[in-house]
Amino acid sequence: MSEIDPDLFRAVLGNFASGVAVVTASDDGVPVGLTAQSFMSLSLDPPLVMFCPNRTSTSWPRIQHAKHFAANILAEGQDDLGLKFARSGGDKFAGVPWSPGPSGAPLLEGVLAHIDCTIEAVHAGGDHLIVVGRVLHLAAATELKPLVYFRSSFESLAARPPAAP
Template sequence: MTALEEVTSGEQLRRVFGCFPSGVTALCALVDGVPVGMAASSFTSVSVAPPLVSVCIQNSSSTWPKLRHRARLGLSVLAESQDQACLRLSAKEGDRFAGVRWEASADASVFVHDASAWLDCSLHAEVPAGDHTIALLEIHALWAAPDTPPLIFHGSRFRRLAAL
């Protein structure tokens, strides 16, 4: 067995965390009639009853304070062809929705077109977790395209699933 290293840096942790693949989501809503959103790869299912998912958000996020008080939030599971949309939605500056096809629900959730799945959510709870906040989201409505492969993030780059 290779010797374990003591945790000494964030860079070291990010390198190890990058060994685990994750899907990529877009969390979006209309704010004053304008789409606001962010990309998040720290998404996971939590509970069936009640229906909950979680997203981990950096405490330094300038987008989460704009989204957290919305009545509804649209969560889109990005498809493998949406790497450019993901990059736009993660940008620190500029129009994050430039070139991203989207639509809004009657409740102001925003969903990215051609995604693998859509979840219409509301904030259920927030849990402080170090330099992040875990946002627990309650699912109210959903849609899925199971044959549309998701975008995968692994080793600090986008990847595609391969059938075995």
């Protein structure tokens, strides 16, 4: 079996466009969060979602301790939030309006959608972890478009051509 070059792996998999989520929690009343482009739905019955934090994340242990999280799906133009929560350290919530969701996790204002969850399971996944969340509450702003991550940068969806008459 041959070794896969990590740079080639990143470049090839970067061709898979994904949405961008900021995963938040309230750890003993203190808001914590991280950016995750590895977020997806997992199951309809029961309603489950998943995200994959890096094992070296300093925010993940605090989210795990909280036993809940909210996935805040970023909207077009929210690149700054994606970058802010991707950085390590500092007060990521400074100047970011939010309100607590049913689990207590911060729901960021102005996002495309939010999914409030309890942590159902955590599995090993190489240099990342696979976190499964049971959905408690969710809502979406249907008039917004998503922020997309493609080839290592944030992108917007192209406008759709008008439908043929």
